[in-house]
Amino acid sequence: MTTEERNSLLHGMQCGDLAESALSHGEGCYAGNTMPIPRLGVPALKMQDAACGFRPPRDAIGTSTCFPSMLALSSTWDTSLVKAYAKSVAEEFRGKGANVFLGPAINVHRTAYGGRNYEYLSGEDPHLGAVLTRAFVQAVQNEGVMAVAKHFAFNEQETGRMYNDAWVDKRTAWELYYPPWEAAVEAGVSAVMCSYNRVNGSYACASHEILQRDLKGTMGFHGFVVSDWWAVHGKDFVTNGLDLEMPNAKYLSDDRLASLPRDSVDAAALRVLATIYRLRLDEMPGCTPGGQDCAAEMRSNQASKEHRAVARSVATSAVTLLKNDGTLPFDKSDKKARYTIAIVGVAANQRGDSSPSGEFMADYYSGGGSGHCQSSSLVTPLDGIKQRAISAGISVLASTSNNITHAFEVAQIADVVVVIAAATSTEGVDRFSLALDDNVDDLIFAVAKIRPTVVLMQTPGAVLTPWRDNVAAIANLFLPGEEAGSAWAAMLFGDVSPAGKLPIVFPASIADTVGPDFSIEMPYSEGQKTSYRSASIRAAFPFGHGLAYTRFELSKPIVMTAGCHAIICIRIMISNVGERPGTEVAQAYLEFPPPAGMPSRVLRGFHKTSLLQPGQSEQVEFALSTRDMSSYQDNTGWVKWDNIQMHIGVSSADIRHVIALAPGAIPVLFQTKHRLRSRRAQDSL
Numbered sequence: 001m002t003t004e005e006r007n008s009l010l011h012g013m014q015c016g017d018l019a020e021s022a023l024s025h026g027e028g029c030y031a032g033n034t035m036p037i038p039r040l041g042v043p044a045l046k047m048q049d050a051a052c053g054f055r056p057p058r059d060a061i062g063t064s065t066c067f068p069s070m071l072a073l074s075s076t077w078d079t080s081l082v083k084a085y086a087k088s089v090a091e092e093f094r095g096k097g098a099n100v101f102l103g104p105a106i107n108v109h110r111t112a113y114g115g116r117n118y119e120y121l122s123g124e125d126p127h128l129g130a131v132l133t134r135a136f137v138q139a140v141q142n143e144g145v146m147a148v149a150k151h152f153a154f155n156e157q158e159t160g161r162m163y164n165d166a167w168v169d170k171r172t173a174w175e176l177y178y179p180p181w182e183a184a185v186e187a188g189v190s191a192v193m194c195s196y197n198r199v200n201g202s203y204a205c206a207s208h209e210i211l212q213r214d215l216k217g218t219m220g221f222h223g224f225v226v227s228d229w230w231a232v233h234g235k236d237f238v239t240n241g242l243d244l245e246m247p248n249a250k251y252l253s254d255d256r257l258a259s260l261p262r263d264s265v266d267a268a269a270l271r272v273l274a275t276i277y278r279l280r281l282d283e284m285p286g287c288t289p290g291g292q293d294c295a296a297e298m299r300s301n302q303a304s305k306e307h308r309a310v311a312r313s314v315a316t317s318a319v320t321l322l323k324n325d326g327t328l329p330f331d332k333s334d335k336k337a338r339y340t341i342a343i344v345g346v347a348a349n350q351r352g353d354s355s356p357s358g359e360f361m362a363d364y365y366s367g368g369g370s371g372h373c374q375s376s377s378l379v380t381p382l383d384g385i386k387q388r389a390i391s392a393g394i395s396v397l398a399s400t401s402n403n404i405t406h407a408f409e410v411a412q413i414a415d416v417v418v419v420i421a422a423a424t425s426t427e428g429v430d431r432f433s434l435a436l437d438d439n440v441d442d443l444i445f446a447v448a449k450i451r452p453t454v455v456l457m458q459t460p461g462a463v464l465t466p467w468r469d470n471v472a473a474i475a476n477l478f479l480p481g482e483e484a485g486s487a488w489a490a491m492l493f494g495d496v497s498p499a500g501k502l503p504i505v506f507p508a509s510i511a512d513t514v515g516p517d518f519s520i521e522m523p524y525s526e527g528q529k530t531s532y533r534s535a536s537i538r539a540a541f542p543f544g545h546g547l548a549y550t551r552f553e554l555s556k557p558i559v560m561t562a563g564c565h566a567i568i569c570i571r572i573m574i575s576n577v578g579e580r581p582g583t584e585v586a587q588a589y590l591e592f593p594p595p596a597g598m599p600s601r602v603l604r605g606f607h608k609t610s611l612l613q614p615g616q617s618e619q620v621e622f623a624l625s626t627r628d629m630s631s632y633q634d635n636t637g638w639v640k641w642d643n644i645q646m647h648i649g650v651s652s653a654d655i656r657h658v659i660a661l662a663p664g665a666i667p668v669l670f671q672t673k674h675r676l677r678s679r680r681a682q683d684s685l
C-alpha cells in the first residue's frame with residue numbers, strides 16, 4: 001500500500017458538490033464516500049443515513065421505504081421486530097449500492113426537548129437501549145452492511161451541539177449513557193461515530209479519555225471511529241483515537257498526516273481495513289462513488305411490499321395506548337346500529353413536504369435533518385381510518401383543520417370524535433416547546449366537552465397532555481413513517497391489541513424534565529436522575545406504560561433452582577385474564593442497597609410475551625448477570641451487590657411483586673476489563 005493509498009483510508013473523498021452540504025450530495029455520491037483502492041481490492045465505503053431507512057436522493061423520492069422512527073421502534077420493546085426492521089433497511093441499502101448504514105443513533109435521552117430524540121433508539125433507559133441496539137447492529141451487519149453506532153458521546157441535545165462541553169462523571173457515564181455503546185461493541189459494531197460536542201474539555205472526536213480509554217480500552221472496541229461530518233478540527237484528532245474524517249480531508253490531508261507519528265496513522269488505517277475485511281465488503285465492492293453506476297443504483301427502486309409490511313407491522317406494534325375508558329376499540333357489534341366517527345385536526349391529513357427542498361424537512365411522519373425520509377405512498381391517519389371504517393360499515397366525517405367551529409359542525413353529528421394531534425422536531429435545533437402543534441390542545445378541550453373524544457398523537461418525543469383527564473382515550477405513536485394511517489386503523493378497530501410501551505416518560509409539566517443547557521459548559525449535574533430515575537420528575541404517563549384491550553395478571557415470582565444459566569433467575573407466569581387477545585411486557589427493576597449509590601430502582605430486564613389469547617399464560621424468566629447486579633463505583637469500577645430487591649411489573653410505576661434476590665452479604669468486589677476474567681471467577685461470586 002502506498003502512503004497515499006493508506007492515507008485515503010483516513011478520510012472521506014470529495015464527491016460531487018460537497019460545498020453545498022454533505023447531505024445534498026452530487027450525482028452518484030452518498031452522504032459519505034471513501035476512495036476505493038482497486039489495485040488492492042479495497043472497496044469504497046458508501047455511507048448513507050439512516051433514521052428511518054435509506055434517505056433517498058431528492059430526485060428519487062419513493063424508491064426506498066420510509067420506515068417508522070427509531071423511537072417508534074423502541075416503543076415496541078420487541079427485538080424480533082427490531083431485527084426485521086434492521087434487516088429490511090440493510091437490504092434496501094445493499095440494493096442502493098450502499099455498504100454503511102449511518103446508524104443506529106443510540107444516545108440515551110437526557111432532555112425531553114432533544115431535537116433528535118425521535119432518532120435515538122435507546123429512549124430514556126440504558127438497559128432498553130442496550131438490548132435493542134444489540135439486536136439492531138447484528139441484524140444490519142448480518143446483511144453485509146456496516147452499522148455505525150452514533151453519536152458518541154453525550155450528544156443528547158442540539159442546542160450548541162457544535163461547541164458545547166458536556167461534563168460527565170464516570171459513574172453517570174457508565175451507568176446511564178455508555179451501556180448502549182457497550183452493547184453495540186459486544187454485537188461487533190463496525191464503527192462508532194464521534195459527535196460534534198466536547199466532553200470534559202475535549203472535542204469528542206479528539207478525546208483520548210472517551211475514545212482510547214473508555215471505548216477502545218475498557219469496552220474493547222476493535223472497529224473504527226468515524227467523525228460526524230466536519231466534526232474534526234485538527235490533525236491531532238488521530239493520535240487521540242479518531243480513525244476516519246468525514247466527509248472529506250479537511251484536516252487529515254497527506255501533508256498533515258505525514259507530520260503525525262506513523263504508528264498512529266497506520267493504526268487508524270488498520271482499523272478501517274480490518275473492519276472492511278471482517279464484514280467482507282471486499283467481496284461485493286459494488287459501484288464507484290461519483291460514477292453513473294452509483295447514480296443508477298441510488299435511483300433504483302428498493303421499496304417493496306415486503307418492506308412496506310415490515311414498516312406497517314412496526315408502526316402498528318409501536319402504537320401505545322395511554323388511556324382508555326372503554327371507548328376503544330370501535331366495535332360496531334356492541335354499539336348503535338349506525339355509528340359515526342368525526343376525525344378532526346390538521347394533522348389528520350397532513351402529507352409532509354415531498355418537494356425536493358423537503359429533503360430534510362421535519363414532518364409528522366419523519367423527523368428533520370440528515371435522518372429525514374419522504375414517501376410517495378404515505379397513508380395518512382385520515383386515509384387509514386376512513387378506509388377501515390367504511391369496511392366496517394361505520395361512517396366518517398372529517399374536519400382536517402384545528403378550527404373549533406368547523407370541528408363542532410362534524411362533532412355534533414358524530415357519536416365519537418377522534419382528534420389527530422402532532423408535533424415534530426429536527427436535527428440541529430431542540431424543541432422550543434413540549435406542546436403539540438397548532439394549539440390543538442384548545443381543540444381537544446373544546447370537542448371533549450360535547451362528545452367522547454379519542455386523541456391520537458404523532459410525536460417526536462414527550463409531549464404535554466393537559467386535557468388527559470377530559471378525554472375518553474389517548475394513544476401515542478412516535479413519528480410513524482409511511483404506514484401511519486394503517487397502524488392507527490388497526491388499533492382503533494381492534495384488529496390488533498395495542499402493544500406499545502413508553503420508552504420515555506411523558507412529563508406532567510415542563511418542570512418534569514431536564515431542560516436543554518443553553519450554556520457552553522453542560523454539567524450533567526443531575527447524574528442518573530433523569531426520567532423515571534428521578535423522584536422529583538412527575539409523570540403524566542410513566543416510563544414503560546402502555547395499555548392493551550385486555551388485562552394481565554403476573555404470578556408471584558420464584559427463584560429458579562434448576563435450568564438457570566446466570567447468577568440468579570426469577571420466574572413468573574403472565575396470564576391474560578381479560579376477554580380479548582393481547583401482549584404484555586413484563587419489566588424487572590432492581591432496587592440496590594443504599595451503599596450502592598443508585599438513585600432509584602433501575603430497569604435490568606424485560607420480556608415481551610407473544611400474543612396471548614384470553615385465559616392463556618406464558619412463562620417469563622429474568623436471568624441476571626453479575627453486571628446486572630452491580631453498580632459502578634468511581635474508584636473501583638463495577639461492584640456486585642446482594643441485598644437487592646427485584647420489582648416486577650408492567651411499567652416503572654405499576655409494580656405487581658417484589659422479591660429479595662439474596663440474603664444480606666458484603667458487596668463482592670470484582671475487577672473486570674469488561675467481562676469477568678473467567679467463568680470460574682463468576683461462579684465463585
Ligand code: GLC
Pocket residue numbers: 022023031049050102150228229370
Ligand atoms: C449529520 C449528522 C449525522 C449524519 C451525518 C451524515 O450532521 O449528525 O447523524 O449521519 O451528518 O449525514
